[in-house]
Amino acid sequence: MRMIRTSGSLLAAALAVAGSLALAAPASAADCGWQGDGTQDYHHCGDTTVMLTVEHVFGDDDHFCVRPGMNNLNAGDSPYNTWRTTYAYYDGGPANCYYGWHR
Numbered sequence: 001m002r003m004i005r006t007s008g009s010l011l012a013a014a015l016a017v018a019g020s021l022a023l024a025a026p027a028s029a030a031d032c033g034w035q036g037d038g039t040q041d042y043h044h045c046g047d048t049t050v051m052l053t054v055e056h057v058f059g060d061d062d063h064f065c066v067r068p069g070m071n072n073l074n075a076g077d078s079p080y081n082t083w084r085t086t087y088a089y090y091d092g093g094p095a096n097c098y099y100g101w102h103r
Contacts, residue, residue, distance in 0.1 A: 030070065034088050040074045042066055042088050051093030051102065057084040064088065065097035 032045035042052060044066045054062045054073060064073055073085055 033090075036087075040072055040083075040085055042071045042073060044068055044071060044090075046095075048095045049097050049099055050090050050095050051097050052088045053091050053093065054085055055087040057086050063093065063102040065099050065102060067099055 030043045035041040049065050052064050054064050
């Protein structure tokens with residue numbers, strides 16, 4: 001009889017732990033801005049397109065117009081090997097621009 005109680009209490013404890021794991025908070029959405037995780041992604045949290053300044057390893061800056069949401073700066077119309085992109089940021093450039101690279 002004692003063994004049944006022990007198993008029952010172990011089962012109750014396991015269910016309690018499983019229940020608390022199921023109620024864990026979901027992972028947060030991506031932060032706004034440059035993701036910095038090697039993906040060349042920029043998460044624009046605004047409502048319109050905006051022009052970013054894009055920094056490269058060799059020191060030359062370019063501009064890329066992003067849409068609201070997650071944008072990959074390794075876009076198909078890239079005139080560059082964007083593996084060399086080191087950072088991208090919004091510095092008050094024009095809004096409602098045409099999506100893509102701008103020279």
